[in-house]
Amino acid sequence: MKLVEVVKKIKETLPLELVADQDNVGLIIGDYDDECGTTIAAYELNNGVIEEAVGSGSNLVVTYHTPLYRTTKSFTSSRLRPDPLFTAARSRINVFAVHTALDIPMNGLNFDLAARLGLKNVEMLSPLPATLNKIVVFVPLDHLEKVRAAMWRNGAGKIGKYADCSFAVEGEGSFLPGEGSSPYIGSPGKPEQASESRLEVVAEKAILGQVIEAMLKAHPYEEVAYDIYPLQNDSPNYGFGAIGELAEAQEVTRFLDRVKKVLVIPSIRLSHLPDSKVRKVALCAGSGMPFFKYAVRDGADIFITGDVKHHDFREARSGRTILADATHRGTERFAAELLQGILKRTFEDRVVVNLSKQEHDTAVNY
Ligand SMILES: [Zn+2]
Structure with a gap:
């Protein structure tokens, strides 16, 4: 290749x-x-x-x-x-x-680490904002399935753990084919009304080009009417860090032993070691301190990352969430x-x- x-x-x-x-x-x-x-x-x-x-x-x-x-x-x-x-x-x-292109997807480094540590119900700790676009396209009814399938096949319609998402509603489109046109419905110079579906599908910005190309290819119209709206939503597909739960609450030390074994590290530095259990675990591989505040916000029992500084530990001691440094290399x-x-x-x-x-x-x- x-x-x-x-x-x-x-x-x-x-x-x-x-x-x-x-x-x-x-x-x-x-x-x-x-x-x-x-x-x-x-x-x-x-x-x-x-x-x-x-x-x-x-x-x-x-x-x-x-x-x-x-x-x-x-x-x-x-x-x-x-x-x-x-x-x-x-x-x-x-x-x-x-x-970071390997860090931010759902099948990326943080979700991989979460799975290795036994976490379930894993979500983005800090989703990226505004990565999605909404594509709205008007399709004659007999081509709805074909156009929708082409967009799905090219990666559109993914929302978190759900694939092939879309919305369609029927309506009436109107158009006047101009001179020299060869319309799929109607003929040049004659006003036309056609039953169409308003098809809505989301697509990540990164794949917008290929989705539009596939949509146009599958669409029968000479001039396809479509809109692209940038969305402000947090991305359900991309973000930093991960947060999930252990199947059941376990002693902090038992969980830390597992982390050390999985990451092959001799020790873990901690802000504090309470005599309690952990269940909700947040993590960010590498240097993830900027995301510690989200772990605290979401009520994580422990946040695992690398490159934690002296003053980060000091500040974390007064909180409930244990701050754990499992080393930059270990977490990656x-x-x-x-x-x-x-x-x-x-x-x-x-x-x-x-x-x-x-x-x-x-x-x-x-
Ligand atoms: Zn790194």
């Missing part, structure tokens, strides 16, 4: 358009004409990952963390301090980063594995997706 197609496929699968400007995601290094047969899914780019790629004959690495921030003005390299991006470019390795431990699974489904055997074997702990313990 050509890299240009690989990029298109990833963008259709993960919501790169919804990622904040300061998060540098997408194709970081790449030659769109390259043929990609094998790729490596990795937590982040380092020289070991580049060696893996070269050694396995792969010319594409898809990373979770972005290896290039917008503030980077240059990248240079030497034998003593080899720069992974420089080496990748020299070795003709293409690099694509997904970062399964990022590459999740990415591999998503890419495998996306490429459907057309590109082999291997998982990087590199260990990625940034700091060294002594």
